[in-house]
Amino acid sequence: MTTAKPYLTGHYAPVADEITATGLTVEGHLPPELTGRLLRNSHNPKPGITPTHWFKGSGMVHGIRLRDGRAEWYRNRWVHTPALDGAPYLTEHGPDLTASTAGTHVIEHAGRLLALCEANLPFELTADLETVGAYDFGGKLTSAMTAHPKEDPVTGELHFFASSPFPPYLIHHVSSPDGTVLESQEVPGASAALKHDFAVTEHHVVFLEGSVTFDPAEHSGIPYRWHDAQASRIGVMPRGAGGAARVRWYEIGQGYTMHLANAYEDARGRVVIEGPAVGREGWQRSWNWWVGTPDRGAEPNSGSRSRRWTVDLTTDTVREEQTDDLTVEFPTINEEYLGREHRYQYALSFPDDLGIGNHTLVKYDRATGARTLRPFGTGRLPSEAVFVPAEGATEEDAGYLLTIVGDLNTETSELLVLDASDLAAPPIATVHLPRRVPAMIHGSWIPDAAL
Numbered sequence: 001m002t003t004a005k006p007y008l009t010g011h012y013a014p015v016a017d018e019i020t021a022t023g024l025t026v027e028g029h030l031p032p033e034l035t036g037r038l039l040r041n042s043h044n045p046k047p048g049i050t051p052t053h054w055f056k057g058s059g060m061v062h063g064i065r066l067r068d069g070r071a072e073w074y075r076n077r078w079v080h081t082p083a084l085d086g087a088p089y090l091t092e093h094g095p096d097l098t099a100s101t102a103g104t105h106v107i108e109h110a111g112r113l114l115a116l117c118e119a120n121l122p123f124e125l126t127a128d129l130e131t132v133g134a135y136d137f138g139g140k141l142t143s144a145m146t147a148h149p150k151e152d153p154v155t156g157e158l159h160f161f162a163s164s165p166f167p168p169y170l171i172h173h174v175s176s177p178d179g180t181v182l183e184s185q186e187v188p189g190a191s192a193a194l195k196h197d198f199a200v201t202e203h204h205v206v207f208l209e210g211s212v213t214f215d216p217a218e219h220s221g222i223p224y225r226w227h228d229a230q231a232s233r234i235g236v237m238p239r240g241a242g243g244a245a246r247v248r249w250y251e252i253g254q255g256y257t258m259h260l261a262n263a264y265e266d267a268r269g270r271v272v273i274e275g276p277a278v279g280r281e282g283w284q285r286s287w288n289w290w291v292g293t294p295d296r297g298a299e300p301n302s303g304s305r306s307r308r309w310t311v312d313l314t315t316d317t318v319r320e321e322q323t324d325d326l327t328v329e330f331p332t333i334n335e336e337y338l339g340r341e342h343r344y345q346y347a348l349s350f351p352d353d354l355g356i357g358n359h360t361l362v363k364y365d366r367a368t369g370a371r372t373l374r375p376f377g378t379g380r381l382p383s384e385a386v387f388v389p390a391e392g393a394t395e396e397d398a399g400y401l402l403t404i405v406g407d408l409n410t411e412t413s414e415l416l417v418l419d420a421s422d423l424a425a426p427p428i429a430t431v432h433l434p435r436r437v438p439a440m441i442h443g444s445w446i447p448d449a450a451l
Contacts, residue, residue, distance in 0.1 A: 005292035007043070007054035011381045011406050011439040014044040014057070018078065021434035024064070024071035028429035030417065031400065033391040034066045036450070037127070038402050038415065040383060040443035041115060043103040044078065053220040054290040058084045059103025059115055061129050062404075062437055064415055067448070071415075071431040079103070079115045079123050080131035089119065097121045097144060098134040104147035105442035108450045109158050110179030116147040118163065118196065127451055140181035143171055147442070148197040148259070153336050157182070159205060163195040165214035165223065170195065172205060172237065172244060185244035187237060194224045194256075199263035199273055200339045205243070206263050206273055207235035210256030212283060220291045226283050228254070234318065236271055236311055250311060250318045256283050258304070261331035264341040271311040276304035276328050276347070303327030303350065306364075324371065327351075328362060330384035330442075334396055334420075343367050344397045344420075346385045361385055361403065363423050374423040379408040381439055387420060388445045397421045400428065402445060404437055413437040 008014065043057030051057045059079040065072040078084055079102035089099045100120030107114050114122040114135060122145050124132040136142070143162035150159045156177035163170055170190035174182045193209035200206070210232050215225040232254050237247040260275035278286070282302040306324040311317075328347040349360040359381050363372040376382055382403040389399040401418040415431040 005050060005054075006289055007057070007292065008045075008050065010408060012054075014047075014438055015060070015076065015435065016047045018076055019434065020073060020075040022073045024074055024434070025432040026069075026071050026429055027432075028417070028427060030066055030069045030071065030429045030431075031390070032069060034388065034400065034417065035068065036066060036445060036447035038064045038066070038386065038404075038443065038445055039106045039113070039129075040404060040437075040440040041079075041103055041106040042438060042440035043101060044438060046078075046084070051221070052291065053222045054292075055103075056101060056221045057103060059101050059117065060438075061106050061115060061125065062440065063129050064404075064431060064433070066431075074433050075129055076437075077125075077129040077131070079125070081120075081123055081134075095119075100134075103441070105444075107149060107444050108446045109149070109151070109175065110177065111451055112179065113446065113451075116145060116149075118147045119144050121145060137175060137179060137181045140184075141173065145173075146196075146198070150198070150200045150338060151335070152200060153338055154202075159198075159200050161187075161195070161198060161207070163190075165192045170207065183241055185241075187235065187244045187247055189235065189247060189249050191230070193230055193233075196258055197260050197275070199260045200239070201263050201265050201271060202339055203239055203265060204263075204271055205237045205239055206271060207237070208257050208260070208273075209233045209235070210277075211254050211280070212256050222290075226256070226280050226287075228280070232256070234273065234309060234311060236313065248313070248316070250316070252309060252318055253320055255279050255307075257307070259329065259331055261306075261345045261347070262333050262338060262342050264339060266310075266341065269313065271313065272341075273309045273311070274323070274345070275307065275331055277307045278302065278304045304329055306331075306347070324364070326362060326371075332385055332387060334387045334389060334399065336389060337396060342396065346387065346401060346420075348382060348384065349373070361401070361418075361423065363397075363420075372423045374418070376405060381406045381408075382416070383440050384442060385418075386443060386445050395421070404433070404440070406436055406439060411436045 044060035045057040062076045083099045102115040102123045105116040113125040121134045124135040158175040168186045170187040192214040194212040213230040255277045257277040263273040310319045331347045361374040385401040413433045417429040
């Protein structure tokens with residue numbers, strides 16, 4: 001008897017079809033400023049297909065359309081890339097950048113919806129989530145694109161990068177608000193280390209290289225492994241043309257950071273970076289789950305912990321500290337503060353087994369040090385919390401947290417609209433969805449004005 005892969009069971013069990021449902025039931029009241037689409041993306045292989053790694057499953061985008069206090073529709077669609085129909089990424093002519101799972105993230109830029117996977121080109125979707133095709137910024141993008149681009153809330157520019165296990169290892173791109181690629185720079189000093197996320201500040205671009213690097217001996221389909229000999233480093237590059245030539249790399253304690261909450265420059269000009277990180281055992285524990293190994297192979301309490309790195313560009317030193325002891329991931333903020341100092345950040349706290357335990361939404365107040373927890377109950381898994389500002393907001397946390405909660409007890413899902421300023425308050429609104437929505441990775445709130 002073959003044991004089902006963990007990423008095909010429980011919260012992560014894929015759905016077998018695409019549906020559209022209209023006129024969803026709403027409890028409470030949807031704020032009028034929630035006029036747009038909540039889009040979520042994750043890996044959802046076709047029925048009968050068992051990928052060798054969770055990240056190899058084909059991308060499926062789930063969307064909920066809100067307007068005028070109504071939940072008009074829910075729909076889910078596979079991203080129809082060549083990989084969905086079995087086309088290989090590697091061909092006799094080299095990598096096929098269109099053979100994407102497109103299953104990590106979904107964003108809006110310059111009026112386009114883009115489904116992202118870091119090894120490939122983005123894929124454009126319509127407002128109804130139908131696939132348009134691979135998008136290369138008018139022929140200007142000839143490399144892969146990170147699944148975690150950053151839009152500067154002041155300039156509207158989109159920063160993104162391409163990471164490769166072969167030279168050039170790292171290329172930084174900037175696109176204007178209208179979708180024109182303004183600059184592309186190879187970043188010297190980078191290595192074949194896995195780079196999943198990065199950050200921008202007002203004056204710098206920040207890259208992280210952890211102790212996970214390219215290894216052709218890894219046969220899960222994602223050729224990366226932990227290597228003690230691979231130094232963990234932070235690269236700080238000045239923004240603007242020619243900035244790559246002035247990048248500085250700083251070695252830090254061994255570890256790996258999958259996602260960053262934010263980065264900014266403090267009053268002394270130091271670059272401060274925050275996000276959860278794992279050590280060797282924590283990485284291996286996650287990797288074993290991703291490849292479907294029955295034995296998790298590491299201590300249960302080795303999960304990711306919140307960290308802060310403070311880079312002093314004057315003394316060329318880095319201070320590293322753990323800022324909390326909860327196992328957390330998927331950090332988010334009010335993105336109007338992206339690249340600038342923020343007071344509040346949010347994250348999901350996971351039980352050690354990643355199973356049906358009591359998952360919790362966490363809010364951190366960086367000014368007071370307070371930590372607020374909102375548990376969801378056994379068998380209920382919330383998605384990454386997306387912050388949407390309230391209309392006319394003057395406080396950073398004046399707004400809403402949107403999260404899709406899957407419930408294994410009832411095999412259902414619901415969209416919760418929570419008051420970001422008061423996690424203990426009852427939901428402002430609950431939208432009942434027509435099916436259990438599988439656990440997802442990343443997503444975005446796309447207001448109508450953006451499209």
